Amino acid sequence: MSNENKAKSWIYPSIRTISIIFLTIIIVVIIQNIIINVKTDKLLLSNKMNIKDDKFIDDTIALRSAIKQMNKQRISRTNSTFNYQNKTFETIIQCVGPLYNQSCLYKNLYYVNKTFMILAVKGRQLPNYSVRTNAFSLYDKTIKKREFKSYPDLEKFVLNLIDLKRVPSVTLYFGQLWHQNIGHALFDGLYPAYVALIRFSPRHLQPFRILTEIRNCKDCWSEDVYSRFSGLGIMKIAVLDEMSKQKWFLFDEIIMGSGKLCQRCVQSNLQLPGGVELDASRLFRDRMYQQHGLIQSTIRKNSSSEHRKSSDILQAYIIHNKRFTTNDRIEINDTMNELNNYTNFYLNKTIKKRKWPLIHVTYLHYNKIQGQDPNSFRINATPIDSRSPIYELIDNNFMTQLRTVRQMDIHITGPGTGQMYQTFLSDGSVTINVGGLKSKNKFTSYMEQHMTSGTPYIKGLYYPINKRSKGIKKDELIKLIRQAGQLILQGFSLPVNPRENLALDGQLFVEMCEKDKKFCSLVTDRSPNNTFACVDFWPEDFVHEHNQWKKGGYIRNGRRVTCPFNRSLFYELREKYGIKYKDPVD
Numbered sequence: 001m002s003n004e005n006k007a008k009s010w011i012y013p014s015i016r017t018i019s020i021i022f023l024t025i026i027i028v029v030i031i032q033n034i035i036i037n038v039k040t041d042k043l044l045l046s047n048k049m050n051i052k053d054d055k056f057i058d059d060t061i062a063l064r065s066a067i068k069q070m071n072k073q074r075i076s077r078t079n080s081t082f083n084y085q086n087k088t089f090e091t092i093i094q095c096v097g098p099l100y101n102q103s104c105l106y107k108n109l110y111y112v113n114k115t116f117m118i119l120a121v122k123g124r125q126l127p128n129y130s131v132r133t134n135a136f137s138l139y140d141k142t143i144k145k146r147e148f149k150s151y152p153d154l155e156k157f158v159l160n161l162i163d164l165k166r167v168p169s170v171t172l173y174f175g176q177l178w179h180q181n182i183g184h185a186l187f188d189g190l191y192p193a194y195v196a197l198i199r200f201s202p203r204h205l206q207p208f209r210i211l212t213e214i215r216n217c218k219d220c221w222s223e224d225v226y227s228r229f230s231g232l233g234i235m236k237i238a239v240l241d242e243m244s245k246q247k248w249f250l251f252d253e254i255i256m257g258s259g260k261l262c263q264r265c266v267q268s269n270l271q272l273p274g275g276v277e278l279d280a281s282r283l284f285r286d287r288m289y290q291q292h293g294l295i296q297s298t299i300r301k302n303s304s305s306e307h308r309k310s311s312d313i314l315q316a317y318i319i320h321n322k323r324f325t326t327n328d329r330i331e332i333n334d335t336m337n338e339l340n341n342y343t344n345f346y347l348n349k350t351i352k353k354r355k356w357p358l359i360h361v362t363y364l365h366y367n368k369i370q371g372q373d374p375n376s377f378r379i380n381a382t383p384i385d386s387r388s389p390i391y392e393l394i395d396n397n398f399m400t401q402l403r404t405v406r407q408m409d410i411h412i413t414g415p416g417t418g419q420m421y422q423t424f425l426s427d428g429s430v431t432i433n434v435g436g437l438k439s440k441n442k443f444t445s446y447m448e449q450h451m452t453s454g455t456p457y458i459k460g461l462y463y464p465i466n467k468r469s470k471g472i473k474k475d476e477l478i479k480l481i482r483q484a485g486q487l488i489l490q491g492f493s494l495p496v497n498p499r500e501n502l503a504l505d506g507q508l509f510v511e512m513c514e515k516d517k518k519f520c521s522l523v524t525d526r527s528p529n530n531t532f533a534c535v536d537f538w539p540e541d542f543v544h545e546h547n548q549w550k551k552g553g554y555i556r557n558g559r560r561v562t563c564p565f566n567r568s569l570f571y572e573l574r575e576k577y578g579i580k581y582k583d584p585v586d
């Protein structure tokens, strides 16, 4: 071994030793630091909170560090959507559902000069993106397309639009007529659009924005419902039109295609579209409560009797209806007096033996339910507030209405707008449709039975179809309300069979639709080549051969309107369901 090598072997071990010593020192310093940190953490915490319990302090520190750790992980795992490194500017389209009632998700959809615009590279295969966006239009929405020779051309075009403004997150688009009426606003606009959103799960569980085509209206409070329900608020197409005259907008994600999912879009099974099929009624109800600051109502999975005792007093509400006659009101009043007296009587007695469930009945005018008065609070608002500072804290009229609906066990209402809140009832409640009388020959009309059949967590009962023309009678109504009470407490199975939630004329329609396919497509097909009078279908008109269902049809606006169907089959079914025909007087 040369001297040089000896020197090396002397030097090398010493470098190794030095590094070991150095590393040891570093480790010791780190450990000391940790100990000091924990100690000061403890000291700080115990001083601050004046707590002497060591175990509690250790737990608190452990929890804090776990949260810190979790946040770190979350931040590193989240894929950032903020960076444009791999962002394409081309429009990407995905459509879900049969072509007839499909909904489409458009990523990077543009809006300019009052119109939607797809930017695509020439030759790119796009699905058929034709969608219906308005419940009361018989035409699909046309979306313009602009093609580019290559992607770099497209990108150059977009990047040169210096004024381009991006609208982030998910936007849900629909057109809406008559939004001054809460029934139409909720179930011909918002609900169907929400069904379209459910098709692109999990977006329906997240905040989104609504872009809607509605008329200018100063006091349509449904707009506030839209805004709160969505979470990111409402944008009106008329405003976007004005803003887009000289400017391009880029929507990150926009979903359309709800116009054939409306409550007035008759389905062959006479159900609210998507209500059962996509569990949309429940999802809609639960989001409505959540977004309006109410906690969820009692969950009942298999039976209406879950979380109930036979001694419970059931809450029944009769919803005021413009169709009630003076006599109806007297019979209803007598019904309430008798049922409430019975309940009071047994409430004060210790005897447990009684024939009927205890039911308390209330008569309800929705428009008399008032929320908190925003002017009753002393709040310092400033011009910079983008909305009222109490927006998320106050209970408005609609929220107060929802609070009432949530506690109903038995919901009693006539047809029309009064039917439109039944979706918000709790699991295992009953809705009684007392019907109304239609046309000069006064046949029974239940109207929105599809709302009931499309809501599988409630049970529907109907005022007897052949007795209703004599007006509402106390004995009949008492019988129905008591039957509802018994069903609830004995426990009816959930989910309810949708067909059993229909009245007899509704059940007749479903069977007719199964057996006469031509008729079925005539009343369910909302295509431009179809007659609107035929899709404007109500089971009561049909079973009583009213207007367009008369033999030979009828004259409307100087034109004969007919909707043909297999009459002999129809007569057989009317016999089978025991529906008495009222001879038309007109």
Ligand SMILES: *[C@@H]1O[C@H](CO)[C@@H](O)[C@H](O)[C@H]1NC(C)=O
Binding pocket: 077, 078, 079
């Ligand atoms: C991030 O993106 C990757 C690839 O697109 C995906 O596999 C992953 O699930 C995403 N992570 C999150 C947290 O979304």
Ligand SMILES: *[C@@H]1O[C@H](CO)[C@@H](O)[C@H](O)[C@H]1NC(C)=O
Binding pocket: 086
């Ligand atoms: C960018 O996107 C394309 C297509 O969406 C994908 O194939 C590619 O892997 C992505 N690149 C990166 C770096 O994420």
Ligand SMILES: *[C@@H]1O[C@H](CO)[C@@H](O)[C@H](O)[C@H]1NC(C)=O
Binding pocket: 113, 245, 246
């Ligand atoms: C907007 O569209 C109209 C016709 O629809 C057209 O006359 C006008 O030039 C367009 N404006 C711009 C800025 O493209």
Ligand SMILES: *[C@@H]1O[C@H](CO)[C@@H](O)[C@H](O)[C@H]1NC(C)=O
Binding pocket: 099, 100, 128, 129, 130
């Ligand atoms: C797309 O589907 C609609 C029916 O929803 C149809 O009217 C239209 O012709 C189809 N377009 C193409 C290009 O196939």
Ligand SMILES: *[C@@H]1O[C@H](CO)[C@@H](O)[C@H](O)[C@H]1NC(C)=O
Binding pocket: 097, 098, 100, 101, 195, 261, 273, 274, 277, 278
């Ligand atoms: C869409 O239409 C088909 C019939 O074409 C129907 O079976 C389906 O239930 C509809 N979807 C929804 C969500 O209503």
Ligand SMILES: *[C@@H]1O[C@H](CO)[C@@H](O)[C@H](O)[C@H]1NC(C)=O
Binding pocket: 301, 302, 306
């Ligand atoms: C409901 O029924 C299912 C299946 O029959 C059962 O697994 C579940 O435990 C039941 N739930 C309740 C709350 O009774």
Ligand SMILES: *[C@@H]1O[C@H](CO)[C@@H](O)[C@H](O)[C@H]1NC(C)=O
Binding pocket: 329, 330, 333, 334, 337
């Ligand atoms: C309803 O009954 C109550 C008695 O409980 C009576 O005071 C009231 O006048 C009645 N109202 C009508 C409209 O008959």
Ligand SMILES: *[C@@H]1O[C@H](CO)[C@@H](O)[C@H](O)[C@H]1NC(C)=O
Binding pocket: 338, 341, 342, 345
């Ligand atoms: C109230 O109910 C009790 C018990 O059913 C009955 O005896 C009494 O006659 C009722 N009173 C009225 C005013 O209906």
Ligand SMILES: *[C@@H]1O[C@H](CO)[C@@H](O)[C@H](O)[C@H]1NC(C)=O
Binding pocket: 344, 345, 347, 348
């Ligand atoms: C039962 O008690 C309530 C008060 O607790 C009273 O208002 C009601 O009149 C009583 N009913 C009867 C039938 O005694």
Ligand SMILES: *[C@@H]1O[C@H](CO)[C@@H](O)[C@H](O)[C@H]1NC(C)=O
Binding pocket: 521, 522, 525, 527, 529, 530
């Ligand atoms: C409407 O036209 C389409 C195709 O043009 C057809 O498939 C459909 O059956 C027609 N509907 C009615 C009710 O005639």
Ligand SMILES: *[C@@H]1O[C@H](CO)[C@@H](O)[C@H](O)[C@H]1NC(C)=O
Binding pocket: 566, 567, 568, 569, 570, 572
């Ligand atoms: C109409 O229905 C009857 C059954 O009631 C059936 O025998 C008959 O073939 C049907 N007619 C047509 C044209 O389908």
